[in-house]
Amino acid sequence: MKDELLGKLDRESRPAATWIEPAHEPVLRAEPIGFLRSGKRSKFSLPHQPVGDADERNVVELLPGRQFEQALLDLQGFDRIWLVWWFHRHGNWKPQVLPPRGRKQKRGVFATRSPHRPNPIGITPVRLVRVEKRRLVVGEVDLVDGTPILDIKPYVPALDAFPESKAGWVDELERAQDDAPRFQVSVSALAEAQAAFLEDGWALDVLDRAARRLAVDPSPHRTRRIRRHGSEFLIACGAWRVFFTVAGRLVEVLRMAPGYPHAYLVDPKLTRIADRHAQIAFSARWPDPPTARRRKGRSAKSPPGSSADPARATTSSMGSAARASAGRTPRPSTEKPR
Numbered sequence: 001m002k003d004e005l006l007g008k009l010d011r012e013s014r015p016a017a018t019w020i021e022p023a024h025e026p027v028l029r030a031e032p033i034g035f036l037r038s039g040k041r042s043k044f045s046l047p048h049q050p051v052g053d054a055d056e057r058n059v060v061e062l063l064p065g066r067q068f069e070q071a072l073l074d075l076q077g078f079d080r081i082w083l084v085w086w087f088h089r090h091g092n093w094k095p096q097v098l099p100p101r102g103r104k105q106k107r108g109v110f111a112t113r114s115p116h117r118p119n120p121i122g123i124t125p126v127r128l129v130r131v132e133k134r135r136l137v138v139g140e141v142d143l144v145d146g147t148p149i150l151d152i153k154p155y156v157p158a159l160d161a162f163p164e165s166k167a168g169w170v171d172e173l174e175r176a177q178d179d180a181p182r183f184q185v186s187v188s189a190l191a192e193a194q195a196a197f198l199e200d201g202w203a204l205d206v207l208d209r210a211a212r213r214l215a216v217d218p219s220p221h222r223t224r225r226i227r228r229h230g231s232e233f234l235i236a237c238g239a240w241r242v243f244f245t246v247a248g249r250l251v252e253v254l255r256m257a258p259g260y261p262h263a264y265l266v267d268p269k270l271t272r273i274a275d276r277h278a279q280i281a282f283s284a285r286w287p288d289p290p291t292a293r294r295r296k297g298r299s300a301k302s303p304p305g306s307s308a309d310p311a312r313a314t315t316s317s318m319g320s321a322a323r324a325s326a327g328r329t330p331r332p333s334t335e336k337p338r
């Protein structure tokens with residue numbers, strides 16, 4: 001059997017010096033530690049990644065009698081956890097698959113998140129709501145009811161997130177979407193001062209990048225990294241967060257903030273955090289938590305669900321004048337940088 005398998009491999013293409021034949025065929029053993037419990041039985045009605053209703057609740061139920069209660073100790077306190085799971089309802093694996101988005105073009109399965117993999121293993125960073133003995137209550141999922149769970153790991157942003165990394169054909173797909181500016185972006189005096197601090201001191205063009213993206217579309221979106229933040233919105237730009245409101249076709253950038261909590265920034269073990277020194281210097285200059293500063297100084301402009309909500313804005317309601325005037329326009333503001 002081993003010879004048969006090896007015979008299928010192209011020995012010529014392997015550098016002889018680096019090929020070591022295993023003495024035994026590796027035996028890999030994995031068994032479920034538990035199962036996902038949710039109302040979602042049809043895999044076709046699921047999102048392609050865990051996005052959707054923030055109030056959604058699902059349960060990962062671990063098997064009894066295996067000391068898993070102890071294995072879950074200390075998981076509370078992590079916002080997200082990785083579920084490593086088995087696509088138990090997939091068909092055959094395929095070397096190339098047709099992704100659900102974009103033009104019809106097949107992609108190598110290893111360049112996708114498709115279920116049709118030789119080892120049908122899925123990974124999903126789900127929100128952890130709470131731990132109840134050997135049950136985990138989690139948020140949105142892209143797993144069907146009954147999916148076998150193989151492992152659980154904590155999601156550690158400083159280790160697991162590389163937001164500036166290139167994403168090959170997925171980036172191309174995003175770029176191919178309509179990227180003409182449609183919103184006018186104005187910038188508060190505070191945000192201008194913060195942008196200047198980052199540009200002059202650290203050669204970081206965070207505000208320019210955020211403004212370009214907001215001029216195209218400020219509506220909440222996972223891959224554009226825009227989400228609601230109370231009555232405001234925020235866009236993640238590399239290791240930074242940029243807070244803004246929207247009124248009609250006008251986006252007002254209010255302020256910026258480091259993306260990492262102070263405890264992470266000053267942890268000597270986490271020296272690889274992007275822009276770490278700039279973030280520490282920024283926090284020293286503007287120490288207040290963004291939400292507190294916002295509540296003290298200014299009133300919200302765009303309550304969620306109002307007509308000013310960018311999630312509700314449509315291209316058809318936009319005039320060509322607005323389209324033509326879209327772009328970053330600094331605007332005087334009464335707010336003073338501190």
Ligand SMILES: C[S@@+](CC[C@H](N)C(=O)[O-])C[C@H]1O[C@@H](n2cnc3c(N)ncnc32)[C@H](O)[C@@H]1O
Pocket residue numbers: 043044045046047048049050086087088089090113114115121122123124142143144146147148
């Ligand atoms: C595109 S995959 C991504 C999975 C995972 N987040 C990943 O990146 O590895 C998600 C899709 O897998 C399908 N799916 C979910 N649970 C499954 C299961 N147990 N067996 C087979 N397919 C499943 C659903 O159609 C869902 O939309």
